[in-house]
Amino acid sequence: MEKLSKIGRYNFLAEPFHCDLNNNLFIGHLGNHLLNAADFHSSDRGYGMAYLNTIHRTWVLSRLVIELNQIPKAYEKFIVETWIDSAMRYFTSRNFKITNNDGRIFGYGKSIWAMIDTETRQPSDILSVREGLINEYVDKDYPCPIVKPSRVKIDDNAELVRTIETHYNDVDINGHINSIKYIEHVLNLWDVDWYREHQIKRFEIAYTSESHQGDSLSFYRTSSTDEENQYNLKITRFKSGQEELETCRCKILFS
Amino acid sequence: MEKLSKIGRYNFLAEPFHCDLNNNLFIGHLGNHLLNAADFHSSDRGYGMAYLNTIHRTWVLSRLVIELNQIPKAYEKFIVETWIDSAMRYFTSRNFKITNNDGRIFGYGKSIWAMIDTETRQPSDILSVREGLINEYVDKDYPCPIVKPSRVKIDDNAELVRTIETHYNDVDINGHINSIKYIEHVLNLWDVDWYREHQIKRFEIAYTSESHQGDSLSFYRTSSTDEENQYNLKITRFKSGQEELETCRCKILFS
Numbered sequence: 001m002e003k004l005s006k007i008g009r010y011n012f013l014a015e016p017f018h019c020d021l022n023n024n025l026f027i028g029h030l031g032n033h034l035l036n037a038a039d040f041h042s043s044d045r046g047y048g049m050a051y052l053n054t055i056h057r058t059w060v061l062s063r064l065v066i067e068l069n070q071i072p073k074a075y076e077k078f079i080v081e082t083w084i085d086s087a088m089r090y091f092t093s094r095n096f097k098i099t100n101n102d103g104r105i106f107g108y109g110k111s112i113w114a115m116i117d118t119e120t121r122q123p124s125d126i127l128s129v130r131e132g133l134i135n136e137y138v139d140k141d142y143p144c145p146i147v148k149p150s151r152v153k154i155d156d157n158a159e160l161v162r163t164i165e166t167h168y169n170d171v172d173i174n175g176h177i178n179s180i181k182y183i184e185h186v187l188n189l190w191d192v193d194w195y196r197e198h199q200i201k202r203f204e205i206a207y208t209s210e211s212h213q214g215d216s217l218s219f220y221r222t223s224s225t226d227e228e229n230q231y232n233l234k235i236t237r238f239k240s241g242q243e244e245l246e247t248c249r250c251k252i253l254f255s
Numbered sequence: 256m257e258k259l260s261k262i263g264r265y266n267f268l269a270e271p272f273h274c275d276l277n278n279n280l281f282i283g284h285l286g287n288h289l290l291n292a293a294d295f296h297s298s299d300r301g302y303g304m305a306y307l308n309t310i311h312r313t314w315v316l317s318r319l320v321i322e323l324n325q326i327p328k329a330y331e332k333f334i335v336e337t338w339i340d341s342a343m344r345y346f347t348s349r350n351f352k353i354t355n356n357d358g359r360i361f362g363y364g365k366s367i368w369a370m371i372d373t374e375t376r377q378p379s380d381i382l383s384v385r386e387g388l389i390n391e392y393v394d395k396d397y398p399c400p401i402v403k404p405s406r407v408k409i410d411d412n413a414e415l416v417r418t419i420e421t422h423y424n425d426v427d428i429n430g431h432i433n434s435i436k437y438i439e440h441v442l443n444l445w446d447v448d449w450y451r452e453h454q455i456k457r458f459e460i461a462y463t464s465e466s467h468q469g470d471s472l473s474f475y476r477t478s479s480t481d482e483e484n485q486y487n488l489k490i491t492r493f494k495s496g497q498e499e500l501e502t503c504r505c506k507i508l509f510s
Contacts, residue, residue, distance in 0.1 A: 015287070015291055016291075016294060016304060016428060017287055017290055017291070017427060017433060017434075017435060018287075019427075019428050020423065020424075020426065020427075020428070021426050021427070021428060021429075021430050023428055026424060028424065032270070032272055032273075035272055036270055036271075036272070039271060049271065050330060074428060075305060167443035167446070168275065168442055168443050168445060168446060168447055168449075168450055169275075169281060169283065169439045169442060169443050171275065171276055171447055172272060172274075172275075172276070173271060173274050173275070173276060173278055173329060174276075175276050175447070178272060179272075180272060184424045187423055187424060188422035188423050188424050190423060191422070191423060191468065191469070192423055192426055192430070192468045192469075194423075195423055213446065213447045214446070214447075
């Protein structure tokens with residue numbers, strides 16, 4: 001396989017039917033483009049999902065944060081640059097930079113990925129894949145000047161704001177609720193009038209356990225005391241006859 | 256503006272996170288690609304949504320039918336060809352052909368579009384735009400060998416199978432529930448176990464009135480007596496204090 005640059009660059013379009021009532025690309029669709037860029041980048045370099053499936057392994061997104069100065073508007077073309085800035089045995093850290101063709105910066109993203117064995121669902125050694133090939137692509141220098149994802153604090157007083165059922169369109173290839181669908185369901189907790197006045201400045205999500213179609217998801221929310229218009233959330237999953245378990249946490253800052 | 260061919264060809268990828276648990280592209284995402292192809296095709300020829308907005312007009316999708324022999328699989332590239340096969344004062348008919356790079360046919364689509372004045376919400380004369388330019392691009396000969404959308408019959412015994420709330424992510428640029436979201440909500444009426452055994456052969460939707468965020472949507476379903484695994488549906492919208500009104504009808508054939 002030809003040696004490629006450490007940083008991948010991928011072109012996207014803010015499709016008109018993927019934009020909200022302010023003409024802004026939905027954050028869920030932007031998140032999906034980041035995941036695509038991650039997958040194209042790792043596939044081009046020999047350790048993408050399609051190859052990993054052949055050795056019964058897959059990437060699992062553990063954390064994602066997106067911080068935006070501006071959101072791409074309907075019909076706007078944008079570029080996602082992505083690169084690995086750290087690779088360890090059980091986790092890699094992948095950064096994103098989102099710009100337009102003139103170099104104007106929309107924002108940045110950071111993510112943490114684990115690798116699992118698809119048969120045992122146990123963590124798998126990332127550095128054992130193709131003899132640690134991923135190490136050849138680590139770039140520690142290219143700047144990604146946003147704060148890393150941090151632990152999202154939720155106290156016991158968080159208010160239950162909604163419980164939803166999960167359905168066919170929520171479920172991904174692996175039979176789990178799609179990572180992006182949590183983002184959409186969380187952002188649906190605010191109504192369109194809120195979005196007429198507020199824009200998402202930073203969105204952070206940490207996945208703790210997988211949920212499946214048929215699980216109910218409950219959303220618990222607190223206003224953060226640290227900053228105005230910041231909310232911390234916990235999402236739990238529940239299936240009849242089973243215990244309620246946490247599936248992910250989010251922190252959202254609106255401006 | 257340079258005279259283009261009557262038929263537009265657009266390349267798409269069945270993105271892995273847009274595929275269901277059978278590795279099949281979700282029909283909602285396929286529908287979105289058809290709408291994109293329609294928009295690219297009409298924009299390239301001078302009467303796309305972006306131009307129409309400048310003269311206070313827009314396209315409104317009235318009917319869409321998709322018939323599939325096969326559904327694109329995750330990572331599969333596909334081509335959508337689209338062309339106008341009829342243009343009248345208040346309606347145009349647009350066809351779609353979905354193939355892979357080798358010419359293998361996934362399926363076809365047909366759609367009916369109206370044009371409205373965005374201020375009065377009243378129908379607008381399509382042939383008055385750029386002096387009937389659209390007539391120069393009508394192709395009546397290129398084959399689209401599927402049955403046209405037909406009237407979906409619903410009797411009064413249709414069973415209410417689900418009522419849902421609509422949220423921020425359901426709402427498009429115009430403040431209406433996105434056409435594609437109805438398709439997703441309808442297909443969510445069947446669970447993942449159903450989709451392990453059944454594939455969508457034909458999906459037909461006719462839009463009758465617009466709904467908005469905050470409307471509840473109710474789904475009424477009957478099994479068709481015409482054909483096994485065919486279902487007819489009516490979707491109504493309801494807002495507190497208002498009458499329940501029909502918003503669209505669907506007909507789905509599974510194989």
